[in-house]
Amino acid sequence: MKLSIRMVAVAAVLATAACAPQTSGTSSSDKDEKTGTLRVWLFQEVNNTPKEQVVDSVLAEFEKEHEGAEVTVEYIPVETRAQRIKAAFNDPGSAPDLIEYGNTDTAGYVKDGGLADVTEDFRAWGEAEDTDPTARQSVTVGGRVYGVPYFVGVRALYYRTDVFEELGLDVPKTQAELISTAKRIRAAKPELYGLAVGGAYTYGAMPFIWAHGGELATGKGGSYAAAIDSAAARKGIEAYTSLFGDDNCPAAKCAAMTGNDTITAFAAGKAAMAIGGDFSHAAVEAGTVKGAYAVVPLPGVKTGSIAPAFAGGNNLGVLKSTTHRTLAVDLMKRLASKEAQGELFEAMGFLPTFSDVRQQVAAKEAFVKPFVETLAADTKFVPASPAWAQIDAGQVLPTMFQEVVSGKKDVDSAAADAAKKMNDAFRSVG
Amino acid sequence: MSLVRQDGESRVNLLRRFTRRPGRTAAEATALVVAAVVAFPLYWMVLSAFKPAGEIESSEPRPWTLAPTLDSFRRVFGQQDFGRYFLNSVVVAVAVVIASAFIAFLAATAVTRFRFRLRTTLLIMFLVAQMVPVEALTIPLFFVIRDLGQLNTLWSLILPHIAFSLPFAIWMLRGFVKGVPEALEEAAYMDGASRARFLWQILFPLVLPGLVATSVFSFISAWNDFLFAKSFIISDISRSTLPMALLVFYKPDDPDWGGVMAASTVMTIPVLIFFVLVQRRLVSGLGGAVKD
């Protein structure tokens, strides 16, 4: 009974709300020192040494240029980025000056008040004009620029050359052909998935929606509205979900698959086709299909067209709390310069964000050609709204696809439910 | 009248007699089969660590590999500061084990031997912090640690871990302290033993099996923690712990399972070593030397 009295007391304190929960002070800084230590956080890759070498050579030049400035770089695991970067926003004393971040996080970090507005610096930067439009979109929120693109990642169609040859099939030129080819392969070779698809593979599904003229959401500058339930988008959902079934990729197995699962299936020789990224190349090369596959852009609806792809990748951004703004912006530009991005590609295989640099590297490395072509055709980006983090974390789109492929709902009602959840999220962020 | 036997010898004999019964062969066979089943996922983890990348998930899931490779382990040990992380993890885990065992022993004795108001409430309050999702507590804890000026230090891991492992340790040890007859305490005092002497020379050995079990618990929970390590060690990467070296391999689109398995293997081994070191205390506990 003592306990309940105590609870009442606590409740009483809460109800009066005499004091608010703790917050940090506003973290923007007026200082702009030209010497001292600059702290940088970059993501730690599994094989990080080549990346370190590229970065180190940029740093050497930077420190030579700026007398009295020193740079320390810490490589943080991607999996820990959410907590660390939030903690950095909360404790300016621990915060770095410059960070690498995933480009779908931009709007969220801006809303958190963490990233500095670098619109003027970006405009004044000569190399910026060759940045491709989608990459530029990925650093832009409400018309302002909050960083520079560092590299992009994009997906295309992996297919088994040996299977296609054996069955006398042509590489599909349209999305309809893609679907019928997948089903023909499955019919002839029931041990294979025609095209490996996943109910949780949002980025593999988006091109189907976009190719039919649909959008995830429409709007600009913070106020978005869901468009996933539009007629065009529903056609795309219909097309993608038609690939789940015993005639291509059985729902029992494929409904739960993620992008990585579909690539694993392809690499292990369980699938004749899969939608994979340029970053999946190494995993496929390590598999049993090495030497028996090729990659082409994912076809669109019209013959010869390319389905718009999602342009993932990472950006660099300066933190609002930095006390070395000028230096940090300069270092950011150097790290993301054409030259450095070209070197980063050679070291890590990350695709540059400049259209011209990309063309150059495609000429040197044959395997990136289909990815560069995809990027040149049309790419799209997720809504630049902090609500996207909520929609993504809430698994709104995977749930929609899974409801359809498991037969729980039809396309119309699943899309309507997803649209409602998305609109709730958009509304909640204002 | 009670008596304390200094040797565990006679207890061992008694136990041996208890266990030497028909059916022991069956019991031992069962134990071995269960051990094999329980160990199989571990075997698969270690095996995957040695498999070349393309073989870890392949359509021929063999329980062996014809091309064992150390590549995955090389990627684990090749990480910047790996040795440092390892050392930090050891420091944190050992500090947590020692501090929580010490405090819990005293606190358990206090709440068992002395009755005071709100005792039950206090015991339940200890548990309350564990009843909410840890994510919900990291923000308030973050501010506490920041205000203590301990962000980015190993204290930011040690203190919360002590706080979170204590409730269980106290509860658990209470059971053991309660099992020691009060007559024994009176007898000790009658023999002229001081309170400290009773605590450390008589009570402590008696609750040792319980202490070992709680130590294993606090060691593992401190050793395997991800959340505090990624929330409170922000800017000083040289204070990171081992789980951070494991997380590197979980890349969202392109996880490196070989690295994950190798890093997990490397992380599990010290726990097993710790256990082998302390298990004798667990097995030959002296509890049976007490008689009313």
Next chain:
Amino acid sequence: MLGGLLAYPIYQLGLISVFHYTQAQVSGGEPTTFEGFGNYAELFGDGQFWEVLLATVVFAAACVVSTLAVGCALAVLLTRVRAVPRLALMLAALGAWATPAITGSTVWLFLFDADFGPVNRVLGLGDHSWTYGRFSAFFLVLLEVVWCSFPFVMVTVYAGIRAVPAEVLEAAALDGASQWRIWRSVLAPMLRPILVVVTIQSVIWDFKVFTQIYVMTGGGGIAGQNLVLNVYAYQKAFASSQYSLGAAIGVVMLLILLAVTLVYLRLLRRQGEEL
């Protein structure tokens, strides 16, 4: 110190749950506003919340019962075998306990994978998918949860048995009592305080299970069919930094677990067991 690290955060948690408090407020980007019970209203108004709550209660109960049964049975078994099998079982169990949950879940998923797993091969199940059906997915997660949490029960109860005076056991054995009877009428009553702790701890952990569900069912199963409260809280709130909603869920979980604990302790007290 304990108060500062345990009580104060709980107090803050309650406070946060009645405000609008997201990352933007924490880092000072936007001012905090008082919301009253708005976060709770949002939670209780969500039909999915009640569904998830029910699933969590049932799933946690199944996990607790299975874990305790397996753990206690094996603890008794340990007392009946010689050093080598005992060490083998203990080391295997410790390994399972010590494996990071995130890795253990991944390995179990590999073992039961429809295309690449050895379990289906051995059992001749073809390409049966364990994670597609709601119950089979929950069952698979339950196996993993029992695998990684029975060692805690086993080691703790075993330690408890070692502290039971050998003479008592011997007397029972001489009377020719069966293993079950010895457990029922000798060990269990003497181990009561320890079993109480282990049960309460298991209830707390299994009610809060996160990693296993998150990894093994891909964040809550097909169309969210395998969601449990902690994963729901993560998806709804923590992943997108909506701390106030998360805190409200935390407070609800706290109240439920507190109620369960108090009822359990009261039942024990009624049986004459003093705390």
